[in-house]
Amino acid sequence: MMRFDGQNADEIALRLAHIAWEAGRVLRGMENALLDKRIKDDGTPTTAADLAAEQLIIQRLDEAWSGVPVVAEETASTAQTDDCFFLVDPLDGTGDFIHGTGEYSVNIALIRGDRPIAAVVSAPAMGSIWIAGEKALTSPLPSGEGNGFDWREARVRPAPERDLVALVSRRHGDIATEACLSVLSIGTRRMTSSALKFCLIASGEADVYVRCGPTMEWDTAAGDHILTRAGGSVVGPGGAPLTYGHEERGYRNGPFAAIGDAALAPRLDLPVSASVA
Ligand SMILES: Nc1ncnc2c1ncn2[C@@H]1O[C@H](COP(=O)(O)O)[C@@H](OP(=O)(O)O)[C@H]1O
């Protein structure tokens, strides 16, 4: 079975950047098409664009690293994981894709054991991309062929004493998340969709993102790794990092908080979720 011979995590992340850039071109080309949407069992929408981007990503991952399992949003139930596997959300924020806000992303993470080691989040309509292997980097998305990245380091900021910037889902709020946020001194709440929330914290533009409602591993793994390598963290109840590859619970995450500054961790009080404990 193909492994990652001679490639370090930063090189893998660069290859993932090209794949996400290409998938982003497919998605941009379908933005204004009249796409039929279907509502999945979890109540979230999916479209032909999700499928087209997923097929392309799976094909490119297979060309680059043949034989490494891929757990992707539209085909998760059929995948068998291994020590190394990819988690793929070809179109995170499908609701935003449909409604034209542009706040959607392509997320790909390589997991080894139960944690990510290389990842990309690209936001095709916003023109930005983030990657991480060892280092977290960000670039504007090239408009021509995918060779024109201009990478610079992504770094979190220290949390201000008060008036934190919190990122909240545009479409999926819940009471437990609000309770958690209410004990932090939030000055600004910015509605943001998809895994962009992790990346904005990784780039020092925001401080905290709390999510107690349902999410899936492919929603968080790539953003988790990018934020972690930019100096932040993503923690569950009790402060432990999230772990990935939980087929036994259908790849569902529990509650989590993404923070740029570790000093915020003691102020978090996430509920313990019985469903994924
Ligand atoms: N009831 C539910 N069950 C599982 N995941 C859900 C869900 N409601 C929302 N999500 C997840 O939340 C993601 C959107 O996050 P946000 O609200 O922050 O933009 C969705 O990603 P997709 O758009 O890829 O399906 C979906 O995976």
Ligand SMILES: [Mg+2]
């Ligand atoms: Mg998603």
